[in-house]
Amino acid sequence: MPQYYRPTTRADALAALAEAGERGRPLVGGTDLLVGLRHHTLEPELLVDLKGVTDLPEPIAVTEDGVRIGATYTLGELVAHPVVQEWYPALVEAALTVGSVAIRNRASLVANSCNASPAADTAPPLLVHGARVTIASLHGDRTASLDEFFLGPRRTLCGPGELVTRIDLPRPAPGSGSAFRRLTRRRGVDLATVSVAAGVGADGWLVLGMGAVGPRPLRAESPGPVELTDAAALDGALDQLLAVATPISDVRGSREYRLATLRVLAARAVLAAADRRNPREMAS
Amino acid sequence: MTTSDHLVDDALQTVTLTVNGSERTVAVPAHRTLLDGLRDEVGLPGTKSCCAEGECGACTVLLDGKAVNSCLVLCVEAEGHEVTTVEGLSADGLTDLQEEFLNAGAVQCGFCIPGQVVAAEYLLRTNPSPDEAEIREALSGNLCRCAGYQRIVRAVQATAERRGAAR
Numbered sequence: 001m002p003q004y005y006r007p008t009t010r011a012d013a014l015a016a017l018a019e020a021g022e023r024g025r026p027l028v029g030g031t032d033l034l035v036g037l038r039h040h041t042l043e044p045e046l047l048v049d050l051k052g053v054t055d056l057p058e059p060i061a062v063t064e065d066g067v068r069i070g071a072t073y074t075l076g077e078l079v080a081h082p083v084v085q086e087w088y089p090a091l092v093e094a095a096l097t098v099g100s101v102a103i104r105n106r107a108s109l110v111a112n113s114c115n116a117s118p119a120a121d122t123a124p125p126l127l128v129h130g131a132r133v134t135i136a137s138l139h140g141d142r143t144a145s146l147d148e149f150f151l152g153p154r155r156t157l158c159g160p161g162e163l164v165t166r167i168d169l170p171r172p173a174p175g176s177g178s179a180f181r182r183l184t185r186r187r188g189v190d191l192a193t194v195s196v197a198a199g200v201g202a203d204g205w206l207v208l209g210m211g212a213v214g215p216r217p218l219r220a221e222s223p224g225p226v227e228l229t230d231a232a233a234l235d236g237a238l239d240q241l242l243a244v245a246t247p248i249s250d251v252r253g254s255r256e257y258r259l260a261t262l263r264v265l266a267a268r269a270v271l272a273a274a275d276r277r278n279p280r281e282m283a284s
Numbered sequence: 285m286t287t288s289d290h291l292v293d294d295a296l297q298t299v300t301l302t303v304n305g306s307e308r309t310v311a312v313p314a315h316r317t318l319l320d321g322l323r324d325e326v327g328l329p330g331t332k333s334c335c336a337e338g339e340c341g342a343c344t345v346l347l348d349g350k351a352v353n354s355c356l357v358l359c360v361e362a363e364g365h366e367v368t369t370v371e372g373l374s375a376d377g378l379t380d381l382q383e384e385f386l387n388a389g390a391v392q393c394g395f396c397i398p399g400q401v402v403a404a405e406y407l408l409r410t411n412p413s414p415d416e417a418e419i420r421e422a423l424s425g426n427l428c429r430c431a432g433y434q435r436i437v438r439a440v441q442a443t444a445e446r447r448g449a450a451r
């Protein structure tokens with residue numbers, strides 16, 4: 001059974017995690033961790049609760065260049081933030097599909113990324129929005145793109161003795177749009193069978209984030225602008241972008257079903273994202 | 285680790301929290317959930333234990349005013365925080381929301397109802413005039429095996445109207 005430690009400083013948290021090594025786990029929302037403890041799929045000897053740490057990055061900071069989100073910022077807070085809603089609509093759509101209201105009131109965006117489920121709902125939009133993570137240890141801070149950060153199922157660059165202290169999201173380019181689409185068996189409290197986030201640039205440049213179709217959340221970018229009003233052109237672009245997907249068959253869907261629905265959802269996400277470009281023009 | 289006073293192991297840890305307005309002190313192992321602490325240590329069995337993994341919502345309580353699954357919170361995490369259980373929604377008798385659950389015939393076997401009521405109370409406090417879609421979304425984490433969803437939604441709508449009329 002684990003010990004529980006609630007440090008008040010980042011230095012104490014990092015020291016405790018460094019000492020515990022593989023046997024230590026940071027705790028924020030606990031919405032995955034406690035399930036793992038109950039089923040003994042996770043058996044840490046030390047839980048380091050970060051919610052009492054006073055010198056971690058602030059929960060959210062908005063600048064001209066983007067948004068920084070701290071380790072303790074919950075999905076419930078995220079979806080209610082007006083700047084996040086305006087700049088990162090795909091992320092808000094995705095976060096709103098996570099669990100339920102009660103789960104989102106506890107679950108943290110940063111911890112959701114660290115958990116590195118291949119089906120994590122917030123991962124595809126974070127990949128689309130170009131998220132970077134800051135990883136802290138006793139030896140200092142380093143940063144990585146989220147695409148580099150995800151190594152495999154439940155595996156990330158954040159190793160023993162380390163903490164992800166924040167996620168940085170650059171401000172989307174002017175005239176771009178984003179959207180998220182997901183397939184589940186039921187509306188509330190289920191994991192994605194397939195999920196896709198799309199970003200569309202002003203010129204038709206495409207980026208996709210994909211969940212539950214590979215060992216980790218996947219990102220793919222078009223080599224150039226795509227003429228979205230040309231169905232054949234979009235089809236060809238999707239052929240290339242979706243080629244990275246290697247879904248498996250499991251209780252939520254077969255490999256074939258996932259590949260078929262991925263394509264449909266990706267096309268819908270791209271068109272929805274394209275519609276969100278230049279919202280001022282559309283409103284007039 | 286420098287502050288060993290916050291470090292506990294299998295030995296019991298003393299946790300002081302506010303439950304339904306009263307300060308309570310319980311002694312629990314670190315892995316004990318808030319759900320089990322409330323039921324077994326504080327002696328408030330209204331909060332129900334069902335899936336114990338955040339799927340069903342039967343254990344919903346308010347933690348510092350926010351709806352959470354108490355099965356996914358460690359009791360030690362609640363140190364210094366305020367918890368409201370279904371027993372604490374009113375000082376005496378039923379709340380208007382609970383009355384409307386009865387009026388609507390929303391209570392069948394009743395097992396999910398404490399969680400439904402706490403989740404619905406949280407919705408109405410944060411959004412006093414929810415539409416049907418908002419009610420269904422707010423309660424999507426609360427499963428009812430009797431499938432009494434229509435009447436549960438109606439009870440929440442009736443409460444919102446009743447509170448709106450009283451304002």
